[in-house]
Amino acid sequence: MSAIPSPHRDQRGQNFRDLASAAGGPVISIAVAFIGLLVIIFFMGRILPIDPVLLIVGDQADASTYQQVAREMGYDKPLIQQFFIYVGDALQGDFGRARLTGNLVWSDILQVFPATVELATTAIVIGALLGIPLGVAAAVNRGKALDHILRIVMLMGHSAPIFWLGLMGLIVFYAALHWVGGSGQISLYNMDIVPRVTGFITVDSLLAGETEIFWDAISHLILPASILGYSSTAFIGRMTRSFMLDQLTQEYVTAARVKGLSRRQVIWNHAFRNIRVQLLTVLALAYGGLLEGTVLIESVFAWPGLGQYFTNALLIGDMNAVMAATLVIGSIFLGLNLMSDILYKILDPRTR
Amino acid sequence: MRRYILSSLVAATMLATTPFPTWAETPKDQLVIGLSMTNLLTLDPAEAIGDESFDVLNNLYDRLVEMDAKTPSKIVPGLAETWSAASDGTLTFTLRSDAKFQSGNPVTAADVVWSLKRVMKLNRGPASFMRELGYSAETLETTLSAPDEKTVVLKQATKINPEIVLYTLARAVGNIIDSKTVIEHQEGDDLGRAWLTNNSAGSGAFTLRRWSANDAVILDRNDAYWRGQPNMRRVVIRHMPESQSQRLQIENGDIDVARSLSSADLKAMATNKEINIQKVGSGGFYYLAVSTADENFAKPEVRAILPYLIDYDGIGTAVIGDYGVKRQVPVPADYPGAIADPGYKLDVAKAKDMLTKAGYPNGFSTEMLVLSDSPYVDIATAIQGSLAQAGITVKIVQGNGTQVYGKMRDRKFSMIIGRSGGQMPNVLGAIQAYTSNFDNSPTSSQTASLAWRTSWDIPELTKLTSEARIEGDETKRTALYKQIQEKFLSSTPPLFAIAAATQPSAVRANVEALTDQQSRSPQWYLVSKSQK
Numbered sequence: 001m002s003a004i005p006s007p008h009r010d011q012r013g014q015n016f017r018d019l020a021s022a023a024g025g026p027v028i029s030i031a032v033a034f035i036g037l038l039v040i041i042f043f044m045g046r047i048l049p050i051d052p053v054l055l056i057v058g059d060q061a062d063a064s065t066y067q068q069v070a071r072e073m074g075y076d077k078p079l080i081q082q083f084f085i086y087v088g089d090a091l092q093g094d095f096g097r098a099r100l101t102g103n104l105v106w107s108d109i110l111q112v113f114p115a116t117v118e119l120a121t122t123a124i125v126i127g128a129l130l131g132i133p134l135g136v137a138a139a140v141n142r143g144k145a146l147d148h149i150l151r152i153v154m155l156m157g158h159s160a161p162i163f164w165l166g167l168m169g170l171i172v173f174y175a176a177l178h179w180v181g182g183s184g185q186i187s188l189y190n191m192d193i194v195p196r197v198t199g200f201i202t203v204d205s206l207l208a209g210e211t212e213i214f215w216d217a218i219s220h221l222i223l224p225a226s227i228l229g230y231s232s233t234a235f236i237g238r239m240t241r242s243f244m245l246d247q248l249t250q251e252y253v254t255a256a257r258v259k260g261l262s263r264r265q266v267i268w269n270h271a272f273r274n275i276r277v278q279l280l281t282v283l284a285l286a287y288g289g290l291l292e293g294t295v296l297i298e299s300v301f302a303w304p305g306l307g308q309y310f311t312n313a314l315l316i317g318d319m320n321a322v323m324a325a326t327l328v329i330g331s332i333f334l335g336l337n338l339m340s341d342i343l344y345k346i347l348d349p350r351t352r
Numbered sequence: 353m354r355r356y357i358l359s360s361l362v363a364a365t366m367l368a369t370t371p372f373p374t375w376a377e378t379p380k381d382q383l384v385i386g387l388s389m390t391n392l393l394t395l396d397p398a399e400a401i402g403d404e405s406f407d408v409l410n411n412l413y414d415r416l417v418e419m420d421a422k423t424p425s426k427i428v429p430g431l432a433e434t435w436s437a438a439s440d441g442t443l444t445f446t447l448r449s450d451a452k453f454q455s456g457n458p459v460t461a462a463d464v465v466w467s468l469k470r471v472m473k474l475n476r477g478p479a480s481f482m483r484e485l486g487y488s489a490e491t492l493e494t495t496l497s498a499p500d501e502k503t504v505v506l507k508q509a510t511k512i513n514p515e516i517v518l519y520t521l522a523r524a525v526g527n528i529i530d531s532k533t534v535i536e537h538q539e540g541d542d543l544g545r546a547w548l549t550n551n552s553a554g555s556g557a558f559t560l561r562r563w564s565a566n567d568a569v570i571l572d573r574n575d576a577y578w579r580g581q582p583n584m585r586r587v588v589i590r591h592m593p594e595s596q597s598q599r600l601q602i603e604n605g606d607i608d609v610a611r612s613l614s615s616a617d618l619k620a621m622a623t624n625k626e627i628n629i630q631k632v633g634s635g636g637f638y639y640l641a642v643s644t645a646d647e648n649f650a651k652p653e654v655r656a657i658l659p660y661l662i663d664y665d666g667i668g669t670a671v672i673g674d675y676g677v678k679r680q681v682p683v684p685a686d687y688p689g690a691i692a693d694p695g696y697k698l699d700v701a702k703a704k705d706m707l708t709k710a711g712y713p714n715g716f717s718t719e720m721l722v723l724s725d726s727p728y729v730d731i732a733t734a735i736q737g738s739l740a741q742a743g744i745t746v747k748i749v750q751g752n753g754t755q756v757y758g759k760m761r762d763r764k765f766s767m768i769i770g771r772s773g774g775q776m777p778n779v780l781g782a783i784q785a786y787t788s789n790f791d792n793s794p795t796s797s798q799t800a801s802l803a804w805r806t807s808w809d810i811p812e813l814t815k816l817t818s819e820a821r822i823e824g825d826e827t828k829r830t831a832l833y834k835q836i837q838e839k840f841l842s843s844t845p846p847l848f849a850i851a852a853a854t855q856p857s858a859v860r861a862n863v864e865a866l867t868d869q870q871s872r873s874p875q876w877y878l879v880s881k882s883q884k
Contacts, residue, residue, distance in 0.1 A: 049751065051758035056393075058401030058477035059757040060773060062484075063797040068475050101565035102394055102549030111564060167596055175600045182606050183597045184568075188384045188588045192562055192570055302592045304567035312390050312566050312593075317754055 050317030114199030116305030126229025135240025157234030387611035413527035413554035461498030486510030557877030635774015676851030715743025
């Protein structure tokens with residue numbers, strides 16, 4: 001064994017260091033952003049004209065009950081002291097109990113988050129599978145009828161209110177045609193039959209060997225996921241189109257054609273290859289947007305996910321739950337950004 | 353290329369249109385209910401305050417005495433087979449011998465004493481109802497006892513008509529808990545609060561299988577229920593915040609009962625033969641309240657104008673719909689002892705004239721707080737319109753319950769559209785929040801009183817209300833009820849009843865023994881489904 005590291009090994013070490021430094025910067029910025037989030041969320045919670053004590057004791061409570069609960073919740077202490085208690089608890093991972101459920105906030109979030117991930121992941125798969133080819137097709141046929149049609153379809157997906165699309169989808173595909181299940185993750189009579197393993201109802205039902213429940217879950221998932229997927233198809237498609245248009249006007253594309261490569265090879269092996277990195281950011285952003293943007297569709301479809309948890313917490317002023325959910329959503333965005341930064345550096349040597 | 357595009361479009365269309373198995377019609381032995389669960393925050397009887405919680409608790413637990421499902425003003429036996437009131441108002445309850453908790457433990461007098469004391473020790477929302485009867489954690493130590501396993505004795509803390517005590521015990525605050533089971537799950541000195549939030553320990557017709565907030569509550573039948581086995585094997589309640597989603601599901605037969613529908617959706621289903629609309633009187637009222645601490649509304653002459661600027665007919669028919677019944681006295685018209693409406697009508701000319709005489713020829717500007725829900729906002733908008741005709745400019749400020757009622761409790765408001773909750777199905781239960789204010793100072797403990805919140809100092813009305821609470825003789829009490837209502841109307845109150853609030857539900861026609869129930873919380877053990 002040589003004492004001198006081989007050039008190959010040295011190169012690997014360099015790559016690792018590159019990656020570490022690529023990740024290091026974002027990790028620090030994430031830590032700063034995280035602390036910033038804590039401060040903003042805490043003080044927003046206190047500025048909002050919502051009385052958390054009244055939420056617990058109700059409008060009919062008398063002064064004795066009200067004062068006792070306010071004391072128990074620490075609202076009699078000075079604001080700055082409340083803040084340090086909150087930050088201290090949060091740094092230890094303790095966000096308190098949700099008023100909404102009486103459970104620890106984290107256990108609630110673990111309970112509801114898989115439902116949102118299941119919905120958003122199905123939607124992003126639909127969005128990417130449709131959006132990328134449609135975007136490429138529109139770019140390749142720029143100015144032709146197909147381009148115009150696809151642009152209109154994508155524009156509609158981007159501009160139609162998702163809430164309205166959800167209701168219309170329910171009326172047509174559930175109420176009139178009976179093709180899909182109604183609201184909720186599964187039919188009510190199928191609830192609580194499959195043991196919870198992963199929290200993803202489609203996976204859990206297959207693990208339990210309950211194919212009927214699996215198809216029931218799919219029939220409930222397909223409509224909200226398609227509607228969400230449609231809106232992200234629009235976003236992904238429009239971005240793909242504009243990235244491709246950029247590439248197709250480059251000289252290397254003409255050169256490749258002159259070299260005698262087929263149109264398909266030029267589009268997919270050359271032009272498309274060069275937009276992969278940009279597309280990755282678009283997909284990460286779209287996925288992040290789906291994870292936090294399912295609020296309305298979750299309300300329409302009574303989908304028991306993070307979006308609905310967050311909305312209800314906000315409506316009743318359950319600040320413990322709001323704070324934790326905001327942190328989760330903020331962390332998802334920061335995490336996805338970090339991930340796409342790292343992938344950027346792997347896929348595109350110029351950015352190293 | 354075109355080939356690829358075409359094939360992907362075809363695949364996408366097929367994916368979107370593949371018919372997946374769907375099943376309409378709920379199973380015959382399951383009752384499936386859709387409602388907005390936003391206010392369902394706990395299932396601990398000593399802490400729950402919302403109607404949604406009460407619905408569930410009513411079926412998980414039993415009380416010593418209960419309100420009859422069809423005639424709620426009638427007190428019927430629950431866990432107490434019999435009871436008697438002594439001349440000093442002391443109530444003695446004899447428990448039935450066959451009642452068992454879902455754990456198998458027998459229901460004993462010790463459980464009753466423990467449950468009621470627990471309410472006062474925890475001192476959450478429901479404790480206020482017991483405190484209104486004069487009880488506290490301390491006084492219960494000497495007034496509540498269990499001389500033997502099946503006897504419970506409750507002495508009075510302050511002189512009060514025993515009927516009021518019975519009505520209070522028949523509410524959720526009087527739910528009897530299996531003390532042995534809960535003590536096993538106690539954490540520190542929380543008296544089982546953390547555990548009972550998500551679990552049940554009652555003797556009711558159903559047991560709690562699962563509650564996940566904003567998703568579903570699932571109840572399983574209690575096969576050993578002392579009133580007999582319920583017809584429904586399961587009751588499934590799903591969170592459906594959207595009225596239109598609820599409507600689609602009930603029309604499709606995927607749910608049996610829809611509990612939080614908008615007026616428009618209820619109206620749209622009125623002619624559907626497969627669906628019945630059930631309306632349950634709550635004893636509560638939609639009201640307009642003005643603060644007498646406000647410089648304009650401090651003047652009785654200004655308050656006297658307001659009944660002529662409320663379009664009772666228009667609001668009753670077009671705005672409130674199935675959510676209420678037009679009424680100008682804060683007592684439901686069908687309660688024994690309720691007086692007739694004074695017959696106010698929208699009369700802008702008269703109001704303008706009165707306003708000029710009150711010293712406001714050019715009107716004035718003010719602010720109205722309102723809950724951002726239907727029908728509150730619609731009522732506020734209607735009143736804003738008619739007040740504008742007389743020259744009173746109103747700015748509407750919307751908020752959620754804690755925001756609006758929070759300001760009302762701080763007595764920092766000018767006008768509010770709100771809703772009172774009837775505490776008992778009788779005149780007193782409906783009106784006492786409007787007519788009782790013992791201490792008009794900011795430090796009063798009677799913060800639930802609407803009269804206190806509007807800073808309305810009314811020693812005479814308060815005295816009359818207190819007399820009615822004590823009066824045991826029915827004829828004398830009815831005379832007092834009449835006097836209170838008349839005195840209230842003639843005192844230029846800052847509180848204006850607009851409509852008696854009702855809770856409408858849509859129920860599938862094959863669901864039996866539910867639509868005829870009139871108590872605020874349904875009893876699901878009575879429900880069955882016909883084989884249509």
